[in-house]
Amino acid sequence: MQVNEESMKPVLNRLKRAQGQLAAVIAMVESGRECEDVVTQLAAVSRALDRAGFKIVAGGMRQCLVDGSENPPMTQDKLEKLFLALA
Template identity: 80%
Template sequence: MQVDEEAMAPVLNRLRRAQGQLAGVIAMVEAGRDCKDVVTQLAAVSRALDRAGFKIVASGMRQCLSDASADTPPMTEAELEKLFLALA
């Protein structure tokens, strides 16, 4: 499944933000910061990754539904369901 370039910009922004947040979490753990603060930031990283994944899946679904003549066969309902469950 390929995602169009227009949809990839926000995905890459989310992933870069998550990467920065994860680096911050690592620094917090190394510095011995409060557990509550670490978990709060770790949850933010997780949400950012989930949102990036959902955006990729949603864009892919839109493309699969609109590309009836693509070189690759459209995704089956089972394949789409498996992608969604992987993010759940």
């Protein structure tokens, strides 16, 4: 499954934001910040990555349903495995 470039822009923005958040978490750990603060920011990174993954899968589903391209349609089993990989 390939997702078109237009639908990847928001995904890339989310991933870049998560990358910045992760760098901040690393800096927090290195500077000895409170555990609660680190875990809170780490949870935010995790949510950002999950949302990016779901957006990729949803875009691929939309493309598979709408697009009559040469790519074979995605099976229900394959879609389930992608969603479960993000769970």
